[in-house]
Amino acid sequence: MKARGRSSSSGVDLHGKKILLIVTGGIAAYKSAHLVRLLVRSGGEVRVVLTASASEFVTPLTFEVLSGNPVPAGLFAPRSEPGVRHVELATWAQRILVAPATADFLAKAAHGLADDLASTVLLAARCPVILAPAMNEGMWQNPAVRRNIDVLRGDGKHFIEPGSGALACGESGSGRMAEPEEIVRTLLSSFEPGDLAGVRFLISAGRTEEDIDPVRYLSNRSSGRMGFALAAEAKRRGAHITLVHGPVDVEPPDVDACTRVRNAARMKAALSKAFPRCNVLIMAAAVADFTPVTRADAKIRRVEGNLSLELKPTPDILAILGARKKKEQVVVGFALETGGGGRFANEKARRKACDYLVLNRVGERTGFSVETNQISVFKDGRKVLATGIVSKEEAAAAIIGQLAADVRLRRMKR
Ligand SMILES: Cc1cc2nc3c(=O)[nH]c(=O)nc-3n(C[C@H](O)[C@H](O)[C@H](O)COP(=O)(O)O)c2cc1C
The missing domain is CATH 3.40.50.10300 (CoaB-like)
Structure with missing residues (x-):
């Protein structure tokens, strides 16, 4: 049976599309479970990588069950696993979504660090990358974070701006991760030929x-x-x-x-x-x-x-x-x-x-x-x-x- 799900205004859906979701260690990681459901419902094939910090907030098992795919445990695979894990994932993905993207992950990505599976896959990837940052307002406004975002934008990475409102840390302000529905909309539109290209x-x-x-x-x-x-x-x-x-x-x-x-x-x-x-x-x-x-x-x-x-x-x-x-x-x-x-x-x-x-x-x-x-x-x-x-x-x-x-x-x- 064909999965019933979302499609964009021009009818694009995620059937046949390979999406790698990287979940990093922020409270908004709980929203990423819902995001995986929406992606799968839209027909997408979804694989998930969690950073070690993300695993403190959500379990790999949740994402394995929701995506229907194993969640790799780290950069170094057992010898029995064929291929090189980060290269295999980077070449498999047609889009990489990072949601939530922590301040730490943005810093690593901006500087090309590759010290775990998530950052190494990102560095090896050639496909479009969409980042949905989430952090408290102090971090979001910090000049170091702004600089890293500018660097990543300059490198051609796409951002889904966080919204403002009540933050999970108890504060209120800007830095709240975009809602999973909006993230799916942005992802869908990234597969659409832009009808206003050149304007x-x-x-x-x-x-x-x-x-x-x-x-x-x-x-x-x-x-x-x-x-x-x-x-x-x-x-x-x-x-x-x-x-x-x-x-x-x-x-x-x-x-x-x-x-x-x-x-x-x-x-x-x-x-x-x-x-x-x-x-x-x-x-x-x-x-x-x-x-x-x-x-x-x-x-x-x-x-x-x-x-x-x-x-x-x-x-x-x-x-x-x-x-x-x-x-x-x-x-x-x-x-x-x-x-x-x-x-x-x-x-x-x-x-x-x-x-x-x-x-x-x-x-x-x-x-x-x-x-x-x-x-x-x-x-x-x-x-x-x-x-x-x-x-x-x-x-x-x-x-x-x-x-x-x-x-x-x-x-x-x-
Ligand atoms: C309870 C708690 C909530 C956190 N929430 C966030 C967050 O929303 N955004 C963020 O950038 N960092 C947050 N952090 C800090 C990150 O977890 C920390 O910087 C970590 O090193 C990120 O690792 P990663 O980028 O490899 O996932 C939080 C830490 C704790 C203990």
């Missing part, structure tokens, strides 16, 4: 901060989640992504180029520079509309009575780039629903020469600083897409799906 996206995300004096600024509640979800989705579908983001509350996804800026003027400069080379611009950043006329050199002191702050408009980046747009470029603007709904969206799209305008609703579970959203997409004065309240990842998948279907994008694809 260059320029995406802005996050908020801007406009200085009033050395310690105060004007800003908004944008978290960066929506723009980052769009970047991750387009990347997943094979596009080349340049991300320009302001201050944010979450980690940026793994993209091709990423620039961080603080204020509207810097965002305009970074986007203007990258715009001529992009095929699609998505302006998901919440850029301040106004900035103080002057920035005080010293902290403004408390005064008796009211204090007036004079503001001037910031450059309207969407309108400026919309006016420079070449015929084959696609420009996507974002707007927050202010009551005018579709009429307001269409008027804004016309004024700023946008091909698409995405309207966000502002509500308790939608808009800024929350993980869900409800969007409508307008094109040529017509609503072409509307979602209910969905996760920002789902909203991003819907928006990118809409853009991918755009006939101009089809022509751009090589």
Whole structure:
């Protein structure tokens, strides 16, 4: 009987695919048992390697039963076993998943150490490697870990960013391993031919901060989640992504180029520079509309009575780039629903020469600083897409799906 399981949006599943799962020694190792079930249910042939530390958290027997394959006990096999264990595993695997990936394992992998079966297989492998880190926030933010991740990215390894929330160590923050379902989705998409391969996206995300004096600024509640979800989705579908983001509350996804800026003027400069080379611009950043006329050199002191702050408009980046747009470029603007709904969206799209305008609703579970959203997409004065309240990842998948279907994008694809 064919295993019933997951397949990707384009119908790819894991039948006939050989997946090596390396489990390293973090508390999230318990989630990897569920991950193996999902992989097997999707039709994958799964073999598992545990580090010695991982075996302190979960038993090899659990993974043997769930994967249907023996879990090798270490680097050095008994003489009766034919072949060399790490070479055999490295050549067998079509994908290597490391979940959870500890800070220690990232360090070893970044430096090419090979002192146990897991690290030696990784070093010997030629197939794509996907790492799902998990650790407490202190470790995740540690500069040594950030450096190791940069090295591994530079070596072509793929990362599934951890989420934030309650961590198993009792703390809360970023560093929680991505859910097994998301890991399977990423793995499935790694087998898909990227339908956006060759398309260059320029995406802005996050908020801007406009200085009033050395310690105060004007800003908004944008978290960066929506723009980052769009970047991750387009990347997943094979596009080349340049991300320009302001201050944010979450980690940026793994993209091709990423620039961080603080204020509207810097965002305009970074986007203007990258715009001529992009095929699609998505302006998901919440850029301040106004900035103080002057920035005080010293902290403004408390005064008796009211204090007036004079503001001037910031450059309207969407309108400026919309006016420079070449015929084959696609420009996507974002707007927050202010009551005018579709009429307001269409008027804004016309004024700023946008091909698409995405309207966000502002509500308790939608808009800024929350993980869900409800969007409508307008094109040529017509609503072409509307979602209910969905996760920002789902909203991003819907928006990118809409853009991918755009006939101009089809022509751009090589
Ligand atoms: C209770 C406990 C929980 C741990 N959780 C993590 C974790 O989530 N992430 C991490 O990077 N290290 C964690 N560690 C530390 C690793 O287990 C340690 O660095 C170990 O050397 C990793 O070995 P490995 O990378 O070979 O699996 C934890 C240690 C203990 C004792």
